[in-house]
Amino acid sequence: MSQTSEYQPPRVWTWDQPSGGRFANINRPVSGPTHERALPVGKHPLQLYSQATPNGVKVTILLEELLAQGHAGAEYDAWLIRIGEGDQFGSGFVGVNPNSKIPALVDRSGPAPIRVFESGAILTHLAEKFGAFLPTEPAARAECLSWLFWQVGSAPYVGGGFGHFYAYAPVKIEYAINRFAMEAKRQLDVLDQRLAAHEFVAGNDYTIADMAIWPWYGGLVLNQVYGAAEFLSAEDYRHVLRWARAIGERPAVRRGRMVNRTSGDPSEQLWERHDASDFDTRTQDKIA
Secondary structure (H helix, E strand, C coil): CCCCCCCCCCCCCCCCCCCCHHHHHHCCCCCCEEEEECCCCCCCCCCEEEEECHHHHHHHHHHHHHHHHHHHHHHHHHHHHHHHHHHHEEHHHHHHHHCCCCCCEEEEECCCCCCEECCHHHHHHHHHHHCCCCCCCHHHHHHHHHHHHHHHHHHHHHHHHHHHHHHCCCCHHHHHHHHHHHHHHHHHHHHHHHHHCEECEEECCHHHHHHEEEHHHHHHCCCCCCCCCCCHHHHHHHHHHHHHHHHHHHHHHHHHHHCCCCCCCCCCCCCCCCCCHHHHHCHHHHCC
């Protein structure tokens, strides 16, 4: 294995230079707002502030699936938070999510607004609110939530670990890429073995566990994130591929992937979503 020059950590770490490669301008070791900016509020009870990263896509997929099931109360306004430009450090956004990460939701359907942050919490809140995509039978519910939180706990190794060092770091570090590739492949194997015996992650039914896991692990094997499918030998995970392709063909999933998307084919970018008709009239190919 090739080695970079040895780094000797100082006794006390100080923040004296940008770090993070492509995302250096948004990484900092302190929290709180950097500027004053109120969040917009639309006409629907559910106000989503997000961008179409894998974490953001989880929530828009669920909202579109709820609407497809006929839950009219799941209509929502989706406002674009450009994380590369630091929108998540505006005072309004920090007021909803003090951790300054997308997605963030404000539920205005009751007598007082409810803020919900962290994607797993948002999925659970919405599934419970509408009584959909989260089993109520205790064993099935526990299985679904276990896989949901498996994703929440594991994805930082895929995104912050493998994805960062493979795709975004300013230098390629063999040790770091090998370390996180090994863990990414182990997680794919966990998922592959589960899906070898079940149609969906939590069992026979499509749930919020699938919606949480698909943008990350489905994205990896379908080469939609990091361009690493060949590197990770995605074809070896045939059960994950079967599951990923089937979910990717769902109309609600296709719509959910478009919301707050700012990259890729302009016809698949819907920067803001305020009505179902926006998918036909307000994608970037039409606006441009």
